[in-house]
Amino acid sequence: MLARELDARKQQILWAVIQEYVARAEPVASEALCQRYGLGVSAATIRNGMHALTEMGYLYQPHTSAGRVPTDRAYRLYVDWLMAGHPAAGVEQRLSAAERERIRRRMQSKDHPEDALAEAVQTLASLTDYPSVASTPDGPRRLQRLHLVPLSDQRALLLVVAEGAVEQRVVRLQRPATEDDLRQVSQLLTRALAGLSVSEITDGVAERIAAAVPDQADLVKAVVAQLRRYGGLRTGVRFFVEGVSNILKQPEFQDVRRARPVLAALDREEVLRDVLLPAPTDVHVRIGRENPVGEMWSCSVVAAAYRVRGRTVGVVGVVGPTRMPYARTIALVRYLAQALSHSLSYAV
Amino acid sequence: MLARELDARKQQILWAVIQEYVARAEPVASEALCQRYGLGVSAATIRNGMHALTEMGYLYQPHTSAGRVPTDRAYRLYVDWLMAGHPAAGVEQRLSAAERERIRRRMQSKDHPEDALAEAVQTLASLTDYPSVASTPDGPRRLQRLHLVPLSDQRALLLVVAEGAVEQRVVRLQRPATEDDLRQVSQLLTRALAGLSVSEITDGVAERIAAAVPDQADLVKAVVAQLRRYGGLRTGVRFFVEGVSNILKQPEFQDVRRARPVLAALDREEVLRDVLLPAPTDVHVRIGRENPVGEMWSCSVVAAAYRVRGRTVGVVGVVGPTRMPYARTIALVRYLAQALSHSLSYAV
DNA sequence: GCCTAGCACTCAGGCGCCCAGAGTGCTAAC
DNA sequence: GTTAGCACTCTGGGCGCCTGAGTGCTAGGC
Numbered sequence: 001m002l003a004r005e006l007d008a009r010k011q012q013i014l015w016a017v018i019q020e021y022v023a024r025a026e027p028v029a030s031e032a033l034c035q036r037y038g039l040g041v042s043a044a045t046i047r048n049g050m051h052a053l054t055e056m057g058y059l060y061q062p063h064t065s066a067g068r069v070p071t072d073r074a075y076r077l078y079v080d081w082l083m084a085g086h087p088a089a090g091v092e093q094r095l096s097a098a099e100r101e102r103i104r105r106r107m108q109s110k111d112h113p114e115d116a117l118a119e120a121v122q123t124l125a126s127l128t129d130y131p132s133v134a135s136t137p138d139g140p141r142r143l144q145r146l147h148l149v150p151l152s153d154q155r156a157l158l159l160v161v162a163e164g165a166v167e168q169r170v171v172r173l174q175r176p177a178t179e180d181d182l183r184q185v186s187q188l189l190t191r192a193l194a195g196l197s198v199s200e201i202t203d204g205v206a207e208r209i210a211a212a213v214p215d216q217a218d219l220v221k222a223v224v225a226q227l228r229r230y231g232g233l234r235t236g237v238r239f240f241v242e243g244v245s246n247i248l249k250q251p252e253f254q255d256v257r258r259a260r261p262v263l264a265a266l267d268r269e270e271v272l273r274d275v276l277l278p279a280p281t282d283v284h285v286r287i288g289r290e291n292p293v294g295e296m297w298s299c300s301v302v303a304a305a306y307r308v309r310g311r312t313v314g315v316v317g318v319v320g321p322t323r324m325p326y327a328r329t330i331a332l333v334r335y336l337a338q339a340l341s342h343s344l345s346y347a348v
Numbered sequence: 349m350l351a352r353e354l355d356a357r358k359q360q361i362l363w364a365v366i367q368e369y370v371a372r373a374e375p376v377a378s379e380a381l382c383q384r385y386g387l388g389v390s391a392a393t394i395r396n397g398m399h400a401l402t403e404m405g406y407l408y409q410p411h412t413s414a415g416r417v418p419t420d421r422a423y424r425l426y427v428d429w430l431m432a433g434h435p436a437a438g439v440e441q442r443l444s445a446a447e448r449e450r451i452r453r454r455m456q457s458k459d460h461p462e463d464a465l466a467e468a469v470q471t472l473a474s475l476t477d478y479p480s481v482a483s484t485p486d487g488p489r490r491l492q493r494l495h496l497v498p499l500s501d502q503r504a505l506l507l508v509v510a511e512g513a514v515e516q517r518v519v520r521l522q523r524p525a526t527e528d529d530l531r532q533v534s535q536l537l538t539r540a541l542a543g544l545s546v547s548e549i550t551d552g553v554a555e556r557i558a559a560a561v562p563d564q565a566d567l568v569k570a571v572v573a574q575l576r577r578y579g580g581l582r583t584g585v586r587f588f589v590e591g592v593s594n595i596l597k598q599p600e601f602q603d604v605r606r607a608r609p610v611l612a613a614l615d616r617e618e619v620l621r622d623v624l625l626p627a628p629t630d631v632h633v634r635i636g637r638e639n640p641v642g643e644m645w646s647c648s649v650v651a652a653a654y655r656v657r658g659r660t661v662g663v664v665g666v667v668g669p670t671r672m673p674y675a676r677t678i679a680l681v682r683y684l685a686q687a688l689s690h691s692l693s694y695a696v
Numbered sequence: 697g698c699c700t701a702g703c704a705c706t707c708a709g710g711c712g713c714c715c716a717g718a719g720t721g722c723t724a725a726c
Numbered sequence: 727g728t729t730a731g732c733a734c735t736c737t738g739g740g741c742g743c744c745t746g747a748g749t750g751c752t753a754g755g756c
Binding site: 389390393396410411412413 | 698699700701702705706707708
């Protein structure tokens with residue numbers, strides 16, 4: 001099965017150039033392909049093919065007497081071909097049983113979602129040697145439980161238990177409340193709000209609940225106000241990032257002027273949001289200029305959705321140079337997202 | 349008042365070299381000092397002084413026909429002199445009222461300690477343009493309250509309220525427990541453990557509590573086990589880091605081989621631990637080789653303790669090149685630690 | 697006795713030059 | 727359609743030169 005547009009030979013050559021360039025990070029010469037890949041033809045023939053591929057926009061020649069470098073377009077073709085289920089040419093797409101086992105072991109028995117996410121990005125960063133990112137679980141979560149815990153005379157802690165996540169907020173008390181007061185309000189709120197998602201909590205709902213306990217109306221309103229902030233952007237999705245310095249290991253980022261924009265982008269939540277979200281259905285690969293953020297045009301992003309009890313709630317992935325062993329990276333990210341899904345479904 | 353060893357002229361020259369080098373990041377020539385600083389003597393005389401300072405180890409000459417660069421030792425002398433209460437030569441050590449106001453405003457009304465820390469490192473990174481780090485509150489915290497909240501049949505959430513911090517842990521239930529069971533155990537544990545620090549919880553204590561409620565002994569033990577892990581290293585101090593890519597703005601880190609070790613170090617918690625902790629009493633400055641970690645020998649760390657209700661619990665600071673406007677940086681870090689202390693004491 | 701003007705000396709870094717080596721495109725033969 | 731051969735192009739490294747910056751030293755001045 002061939003990629004559209006390319007005959008068998010051209011595809012063979014293109015895949016070989018990609019593989020060679022990924023491995024060596026230097027323009028690939030016809031001679032090198034001839035020696036290292038059993039293409040069964042001479043360097044001159046390969047040159048013809050490379051010439052054609054260059055005219056078609058799949059290869060690029062830094063200067064006249066240099067070899068060829070794959071373009072974003074070539075990587076895209078290659079990745080589409082991989083994603084259509086083809087075995088990667090010469091590269092093992094599947095992870096070995098031992099690797100799977102190692103990943104599974106690292107990801108299991110994380111009690112807390114944050115621990116699981118931290119472990120996920122650490123694992124991914126160490127396995128790929130690329131900066132790794134994960135978003136915290138998000139989505140139209142339904143509230144399960146609200147608990148108020150006294151902290152002091154002026155403050156109580158609001159514990160929000162929702163599907164797949166627990167958050168704490170501090171609520172200020174207008175006047176001291178006893179532990180029983182807090183428990184009563186907690187139960188009332190839980191009964192009234194369980195099953196709703198944060199966005200469904202309107203002022204009307206707040207009023208209705210407050211009416212039921214006139215002497216704790218202030219407290220109820222304060223809690224509802226906090227809940228609505230909790231649904232807001234500021235406290236919503238956050239990101240775990242690990243191994244940003246890995247990008248500096250890559251030859252294409254030896255120049256600080258190239259590397260800095262990328263590192264700066266990885267520091268900024270809005271950028272991560274744009275680059276990673278919305279969550280893909282399976283694995284998503286964005287190559288170079290396909291990225292929505294200019295700072296990332298020299299990078300590829302491989303990301304996969306993770307799920308909690310079947311529902312997609314977040315994304316985990318890596319950021320690397322466009323010159324990337326896609327088959328392996330995709331397999332790793334995909335498997336890690338599965339392991340994370342499993343760990344989270346189990347945890348909360 | 350003079351620094352030991354140096355006469356008035358030498359000190360004047362040294363401070364001027366430092367100031368000039370901090371501003372321009374290039375070896376400082378005698379002529380330049382003569383023109384830009386009113387030292388009242390000719391370039392030749394300044395040269396004599398610079399020569400002496402070089403022999404004394406305060407200045408360094410990259411090559412014969414270059415100007416002078418301050419050594420770590422020079423910065424140390426300068427910082428000691430600053431910390432002894434001297435006004436910075438030519439640099440305003442104090443922050444302007446407007447700056448203080450801006451910092452205060454950014455730091456106020458953060459309900460949650462994590463928000464306050466995140467805001468602190470963001471503020472510091474944007475004001476200094478250096479990577480900024482803060483440790484989460486730590487110390488021999490006394491427990492105040494324990495709460496168990498049902499999550500499902502198999503799991504409960506353990507909420508640990510201690511001085512200046514709240515943490516969540518998941519506890520696995522051997523067998524289903526009712527909400528009342530959990531409340532009862534929560535109250536029992538709170539009564540037994542409030543006022544103790546985590547390290548004081550021994551097996552004996554656990555046994556004693558468990559004996560009081562034989563039918564919930566498993567649960568009690570599970571909670572105590574979690575508490576002791578909570579005191580352990582893994583879940584103890586964490587770090588907030590912001591603006592790591594700022595280091596690449598500095599001329600001394602234009603070479604990736606210089607920059608990468610520093611960035612990699614900032615990625616690693618153990619390193620941050622060694623570099624930032626233990627918490628200093630006031631502001632602590634570590635210059636170049638004074639740092640306990642080799643990767644940081646080309647950097648200076650300016651860190652200050654922050655307090656919750658008077659007790660030092662954490663550290664906030666910046667990592668920059670040794671060529672740093674110490675007076676300003678120290679003032680910023682000190683003030684930010686104060687603002688953070690205030691914000692945290694208020695928050696939890 | 698300290699300061700300064702003048703001067704010789706040193707050295708890094710930029711520029712131009714050359715050359716080797718790598719890799720191509722083309723052409724002619726198979 | 728493929729291949730061998732060859733001329734051509736271009737980069738990058740090495741080399742030498744030269745300029746400019748900055749010093750250290752010395753001799754003279756207040």
